[in-house]
Amino acid sequence: MIRSSKLRSRFSDFKIYLKPVCLRMFFLGFSAGLPLLLVLGTLGFWLREAGIDLKTIGFLSWVGLVYGCKWLWAPLVDNVKLPWLSEHLGQRRAWLALSQVMLIISLAGMAFSNPQTHMPQIVVFALLTAFCSATQDISLDAYRIESASADLQGALAATYQTGYRLAMIWAGAGAFALAAFFQSAPSGAYDQTGWTWAYLIMAASISVGLATTLLSPPPNASDEKSKLRHLEEMRHHVHAFILRHPSLPRPIAKVIGWFGFVCVRPIADFFYRYRWHALAILLLIATYRISDVVMGVMSNPFYRDMGFTKEEVAAVSKIFGVVMTLVGTFIGGIVVLKIGILKTLFIGALLSAGTNLLFSALAGIGHSLPFLVFTVSADNLSGGLASAAFIAYLSGLTNVQYSATQYAVFSSIMLILPKFLAGFSGVLVESLGYSNFFILTAALGVPVLVLIPIIGYLSRHRAPDKN
Numbered sequence: 021m022i023r024s025s026k027l028r029s030r031f032s033d034f035k036i037y038l039k040p041v042c043l044r045m046f047f048l049g050f051s052a053g054l055p056l057l058l059v060l061g062t063l064g065f066w067l068r069e070a071g072i073d074l075k076t077i078g079f080l081s082w083v084g085l086v087y088g089c090k091w092l093w094a095p096l097v098d099n100v101k102l103p104w105l106s107e108h109l110g111q112r113r114a115w116l117a118l119s120q121v122m123l124i125i126s127l128a129g130m131a132f133s134n135p136q137t138h139m140p141q142i143v144v145f146a147l148l149t150a151f152c153s154a155t156q157d158i159s160l161d162a163y164r165i166e167s168a169s170a171d172l173q174g175a176l177a178a179t180y181q182t183g184y185r186l187a188m189i190w191a192g193a194g195a196f197a198l199a200a201f202f203q204s205a206p207s208g209a210y211d212q213t214g215w216t217w218a219y220l221i222m223a224a225s226i227s228v229g230l231a232t233t234l235l236s237p238p239p240n241a242s243d244e245k246s247k248l249r250h251l252e253e254m255r256h257h258v259h260a261f262i263l264r265h266p267s268l269p270r271p272i273a274k275v276i277g278w279f280g281f282v283c284v285r286p287i288a289d290f291f292y293r294y295r296w297h298a299l300a301i302l303l304l305i306a307t308y309r310i311s312d313v314v315m316g317v318m319s320n321p322f323y324r325d326m327g328f329t330k331e332e333v334a335a336v337s338k339i340f341g342v343v344m345t346l347v348g349t350f351i352g353g354i355v356v357l358k359i360g361i362l363k364t365l366f367i368g369a370l371l372s373a374g375t376n377l378l379f380s381a382l383a384g385i386g387h388s389l390p391f392l393v394f395t396v397s398a399d400n401l402s403g404g405l406a407s408a409a410f411i412a413y414l415s416g417l418t419n420v421q422y423s424a425t426q427y428a429v430f431s432s433i434m435l436i437l438p439k440f441l442a443g444f445s446g447v448l449v450e451s452l453g454y455s456n457f458f459i460l461t462a463a464l465g466v467p468v469l470v471l472i473p474i475i476g477y478l479s480r481h482r483a484p485d486k487n
Contacts, residue, residue, distance in 0.1 A: 041167055042179045043179070044167075044232055044236050045164060045167075045179045045180040045183070046179040046180070046182060046183040047183060047228055047229060047231075047232040048116075048160055048163075048164075048180065048183065048229050048232050048233070049179065049180035049181065049182065049183025049184040049187070050183035050184070050186060050187040050190075050225075050228055050229065051120060051123075051156065051183075051187070051225075051226055051228055051229020051230070051232070052153075052156055052157055052160055052180075052183075052184055052187070052229070053183065053184035053185065053186070053187030053188050053191070054123075054187045054188075054190065054191050054222060054225055054226060055123060055127070055149050055150070055152070055153035055156075055191075055226075056087075056153065056188070056191070057188055057191040057192050057195075058127065058130070058149065058191050058195065058219070058222055059083050059084070059146045059149050059150050059153075060081060060083070060084055060317075061192060061316070061319070061320050062191060062192055062195045062196070062320070063080070063130075063142075063146065064077050064080075064081070064317065064318075064320040064321055065196070065320040065321070065323070065324055065330070065333065066135070066199070066215050067080070067135050067142075068320065068321040068324045068325070069210055069324060070134075070135040070136050070210050070212075071136065071210065072135055072136075072139070073446070073450075074318070074321055074445075074446030074447075074449050074450055075446040075447050075450065076139070076446065077317070077318075077321055077446050078317055078318070078442065078443055078444060078445040078446025078447060078449075079443045079444075079446065080143065080146065081317040081439065081442045081443055081445070082439060082440070082442075082443045083143075083146050083147055083150045084150065084435065084439045084442075085435070085436060085439045085440065086147065086150035086151050086154055087150065087153070087154050087157075087435060088431070088432040088433075088434070088435030088436045088439060089154075089432060089436075090154040090155070090157065090158055090428065090432070091283075091428035091429055091432050093155070093158075094158045094428055095283065097115050097155060097158045097159055097162075098111075098158075098162065101114075102114045102115065102118060105117060105118060109233075109234075109238070110238035110239070112159055112162055112163040112166065112238070112239055113163070113233050113234075113236065113238060115155065115158075115159040116156060116159045116160060116163060116229075116233045117230060117233050117234065118155075119152045119153075119155040119156040119159060120152075120156060120226055120227075120229050120230040120233060121230065122148070122152040123149060123152045123153060123156065123223070123226045124223045124224070124226045124227065124230070125223075126145050126148040126149040126152055127145075127149055127219055127220075127222055127223035127226065128219070128220060128223045129141070129144075129145035129148070130142060130145040130146060130149065130219050131215070131216045131217075131218075131219035131220045131222075131223060132216060133145060134212045136210070136212075156229075160180075162239075163239050164180060166239035167239040185342055185345070185346055187225075188342055189339050189342050190222075190225065191222060192334065192337070192339075192342070193334035193335065193339045194221075194222075194334075195218045195219070195222060196218075196330040196331070196333060196334035197330070197331070197334055198214070198217060198218035198221055199214035199215050199217070199218040199330060200214060200329075200330045200331060201214070202214040202216075202217040202218065253281075254278070254281050257277060257280070257281045258274055258277035258278050258281065259277075260277075261273060261276065261277030261280065262274060262277060286429070287429060290417070290429075297478050297479075300471065300474060300475050300478060301417065301475060302433060303471060304468065304471045304472065304475055305414070305430055305433045305434050306433050306434065306436070306437045307437065307438075307464075307467060307468050307471070308365070308369065308406075308410055308434065308468055309406075309410070309434055309435070309438050310437065310438040310441065310464050310465070310468070311369075311372055311373045311376060311461050311462060311464045311465035311468075312372050312376075312403055312406075312438075313435070313438035313439060313441075313442050314438060314441050314442045314445055314461050314464060315376050315379065315445075315457075315458060315461040316442070317442040317443075317445045317446075318445045318446070318449055318454070318457065319337070319379070320333070320337075321446075321449075322379070322383070322454055323337065323392075325454070326382070326383070326386060326387050327386070327387040328387065328389075328392065332389060332392070336389070336392050336393055336396050337392075337396055340393065340396065340397070341396045341397075341399075341400045342400070344396070344397050344400035344401050344404070345400040345401075345403055345404040345407075346404065347401060347404065348400060348401040348402065348403060348404020348405045348407075348408070351401070351404070351405055351408075352364060352368065352404060352405035352406070352407065352408025352409050355367070355405065355408075355409070356408065356409055361409055361413050361416065362413075362472060362475065362476045362479070364405070364408075364409035365406070365409045365410065365413060365472055366469065366472045366473070367405070367409075368402065368405045368406025368407075368408075368409050368410070369406060369465055369468045369469055369472065370465075370469060371398075371401075371402030371405065371406070372399075372402045372403055372406045372465060373461075373462045373463075373464070373465025373466070373468075373469075374402075374462065375395070375398045375399040375402050376399075376458050376459075376461045376462040376465075377458065377459065377462050378394070378395040378398055378399065379395060379399070379454075379458040380454075380455045380456075380458035380459050380462075381395075382395050383453070383454040383455040383458065384455055410434075414430045414431065414434075417430065445457070448460065
C-alpha cells in the first residue's frame with residue numbers, strides 16, 4: 021500500500037509538465053530553436069550543394085556572431101515600448117510577436133534567394149534572421165522568468181529545452197528531408213526548388229510560436245515594488261550623471277548615464293568581486309567552446325564532400341546527433357553533482373577536443389556510415405556533457421543582483437572568439453585538407469586543459485569578494 025502511494029506520488033510529479041504555462045514554453049521553445057541551424061548548419065550544406073566555395077561558407081558563419089552580441093540591444097527590448105503592440109500585448113509578448121513576424125519574413129526571403137545567383141541577398145536575409153532570432157531569445161527569456169514563481173522555473177526550462185531540441189531536428193533533418201522530397205533534378209545535382217520549399221515550410225513553422233504568443237496571457241508581475249525601486253535608482257543615476265557633466269548636451273548625457281547604469285555597472289561588479297582572478301575566468305569563457313565551434317562550421321560541408329546524402333546526414337547528424345546531445349546533457353548534470361563543476365569541465369573539454377580526431381579519421385576512411393554514426397555519437401555525447409558543466413559554471417559566476425546581464429555578457433564572450441576564428445575555417449580546410457584541419461581544431465582545445473587546473477588552484481587559494 022505504501023509502495024503504491026509512493027508510485028502515485030512520483031507519477032503526479034510529472035503532471036506539472038501538463039500545466040498550461042509549461043505547455044506554452046514547449047511551443048515557444050520550438051519557435052526559438054528553429055532559426056539557429058537555418059542560418060548555420062543547414063545553410064552550410066545548402067550552399068555547398070550549390071557549389072559555393074568553402075571560404076565563403078566559413079566567412080558566412082560570422083552570422084552567428086549576432087547571437088553573441090545580443091546583450092547590446094537587450095536593454096532596448098527590456099525598456100522600449102512598441103507602438104500599439106506593447107499597449108495591447110504587453111512588453112514581453114509585443115517584442116516576441118514582432119520578432120516572430122520578422123522571422124517569417126526573413127526566412128521566406130532566404131527561401132527565394134538562389135545562392136548561385138543572389139549570394140548577397142542570402143547574406144542579408146541570414147543576418148536579419150539571426151538578429152530577429154536573438155531578439156526572440158531575449159524576449160522569451162524574460163517572459164519565461166516572469167511567467168511563474170521560482171519553484172516552477174525548472175519545469176519551464178525543461179519543456180522549453182524539449183521544444184528547442186525538437187525544433188533543431190526539424191530545422192536540420194526536416195529541412196534536408198523536405199529539400200530532397202521537393203527536388204526535381206536527379207540525385208546529386210543542385211536544385212533550388214527543393215531548398216525554396218524547405219525554407220518556406222520552415223518560415224511557416226515559426227507560426228507555432230507566433231500563435232502561442234498571441235494566445236498566451238501576459239506574464240505575472242515578478243515584483244512590482246522591486247521594479248519601481250530599480251527604475252527610481254536608474255533615474256537618480258542618470259540625473260546625477262547629467263549634473264556632473266554640464267558641458268555635455270543633455271540628450272547625450274542622458275544616454276551615456278543610462279548606458280552606464282544598465283551595462284557598465286554589472287560588468288564592474290564582476291571585476292570587483294573577482295579582482296585579477298577575473299582575467300583567467302574570462303579567458304576560460306572565451307576559449308572553452310573554441311574546439312567545437314571552429315570544427316562545427318565545416319562539419320556539414322565535410323559530410324557533403326565525403327559523399328553522404330541529405331537523407332544520411334539527416335538521420336545520423338540531425339536526429340540521432342541531437343538525441344545523443346540530450347543524453348550527454350543529462351549525464352553531464354549527474355557528473356557535476358558527483359565530482360564537481362571544474363572536474364566535469366576538464367573531462368568535457370578533453371572529450372570535446374578528442375572527438376575531433378574521430379572526424380580526422382573519418383576523413384581518411386571516406387564514406388562509412390557506421391563510422392559516421394560512431395563519430396557523431398561520441399562528439400554529441402561529449403558536447404552535451406561539456407555544455408551542462410559550462411552552463412552550471414557560468415551560472416555560478418553571476419551575482420544574483422545582475423544575473424541576467426552578467427549571464428548575457430558571459431554567453432557573448434563564450435561565442436565571439438570561437439565564431440570569429442570559425443570564419444577562417446574554410447580557408448584552413450582548403451590549405452590543410454579536412455584531416456589536418458580536424459587535428460588542428462583538437463589542438464585548439466589544449467590551452468583550455470591548462471586553464472582549468474589554474475582556475476581551480478586560484479579558487480582554492482583565494483575566495484572571491486562577494487561584497
